[in-house]
Amino acid sequence: MDRRELAGFLRSRRERIDPADVGLPAGTRRRTPGLRREEVAQLAFISTEYYTRLEQARAPRPSREVLAGLARALRLSDVERVHLHHLAGAPPGPPPGPPREVRQSILDLLDRLPQAAAIVLSATFEIIAWNGLAAALMEDFSALPRRDRNLLRRTFLPDAAPPYGLAEPAEFARSAAHQLRATAARYPDSPEVADLIRELLTGSEEFARLWASHDVCAQPVLCKTFHHPLIGPIAVNCDVLDIADRDQRMVIYTATPGSPSAEALRLLSVVGTQRMDVPG
Known part of the structure; x- marks a missing residue:
């Protein structure tokens, strides 16, 4: 002390x-x-x-x-x-659970990325912030309950909705399961983390198999393809920015300039989350 x-x-x-x-x-x-x-x-x-x-x-x-x-x-x-x-000579114990509050500067940054779809993920893969283009590309998150905004549930549990039209769900599933094991080590006393893991182990044989490997090193997924129900496949680059002080990540999806996917994102930025297949 x-x-x-x-x-x-x-x-x-x-x-x-x-x-x-x-x-x-x-x-x-x-x-x-x-x-x-x-x-x-x-x-x-x-x-x-x-x-x-x-x-x-x-x-x-x-x-x-x-x-x-x-x-x-x-x-x-x-x-x-x-x-x-x-x-005081009393190093703090582990934090009680993953932070969910997003800094205002990060929220402002999301709004300043009009040509990129961007989301913020908590350490348990819950989507806790997003911009308008991300909602148009993936789903209107504001219309979902908190439980349905968790990518791990959307990926592994059979009674959950599919994970936003990803063309490579197996690659994401493997990476996410490995990262969740590292999260569990950082938050050993978190009921939220423990309940999520228990739910996934009970509801998904695939998750149980990945969990049993004890792997924690996840390979980054640099490119993804979304199958939009109206526009079709949209190939995007995937970059992740760590928000270290909050144990959160901003995932930014961009398309190669001049590509059909870039034109698709431009169209989505105009129409937003409205359904173009429903007569006005």
């Missing part, structure tokens, strides 16, 4: 918080920026005396429960929370 560094870190995080951000009145008698020590203690559900000793580098090592309370009270980011634990 690095008491001096911990004290300085807590003080700096306390001083950066505007009282209004945590629902406290600013008042007129505050002589220093940020929150008072007693306010942090109250928000973290610990005594003011103990918190004061932490900032004075005189307190014993805080428990994980206290550290969790401090991280919440001081509105720490994930990186800052991990840093807090290391300063």
